[in-house]
Amino acid sequence: MAPIQPGQRVAVLADSQNLYHSAQSVYSRNIDYSSLLEKAVQGRELTRAIAYVIRAQAEDEDSFFDALRDIGFETKIKDIKTFGDGSKKADWDVGMSLDAVTLADHVDTVVLCTGDGDFSRLCNHLRHEGVRVEVMAFGESTAEELIEVADAFVDLSEREETFLL
Template sequence: MIKHKEQRVGVLVDVSNMYHSAKNLYGKKVNFREILTQAVADRKLIRATAYVIKTENNDEMSFFEALSQQGFEVKMKDLQIFAGGAKKGDWDVGITIDAIKLGDKLDVIILVSGDGDYLPVVSYLQNNKGCLVEIMAFRKTASSRLVEESDDFTDLGASKKFLIKPTRIYSKKDLIDSGLFCFTALEN
């Protein structure tokens, strides 16, 4: 596919899909800054949106802020917890609606997800809006049909630049439980 600098592009990132794919496949985190840079590829960025799930304890707020500082509009949705304890948090419908709304304003929509649920919107954007649809995902977890139907596919697993080593902040309890932290109590 030919990419040229006059193309208006939008980048829509299914953060949860990317996070879980990178974690399960490589034990690493995703370099969203590099994904955005490669997705835009010197074209005209009109919109970059990262769709995230917010948990009850808000541990991920600094991550959301980092996404914002990297140039993403961050859209948040609360994690749903059902009576039986099951949890659900996805943006499939929201991303689909935004993609359709943006279809008239863009030449290219870059969907950063491997979720096959996006097949109908990919087809709609190509056939009804005249958009090119590029997919960026980890090939090992991406829907093969989604890859086939896209106008261009970037395998995020083919280059280490799309992954970063996770850093972990250990709590005092984690350190004590692991034996890495010890203390002695002084008796009076």
């Protein structure tokens, strides 16, 4: 796969739930999305930056969504689903995957900001299509199979002063 070059077109897809839970469980801190985006792009040409978020009716939620947009992320918002048994579910795996496959024809690199191993098949598919795949996540909560199939892995834990607020 091609190394990082200035002219590369990049799409950054951030699984906000996965990043949030990892940052909270390991550090009890939040993600610095501005630094995340800057490192993901690395001087290349940003085509799209999408943050996939869940609306959980939490305090300060709307200001967080606004902040993401101010930084340069397009936000895709899904409401949390509560089932009859009281369990809750919300994830963007299918939506992120569809967007990545759709964007593949328009970019050279897709940066997946998630540690979710469910995306390893997506990585294989994108690489098969000739797209460079980079993963940015916390090493201790990233699936081994995802790290193995990515062209590059940035461990956010190695630079917590950069990536955490």
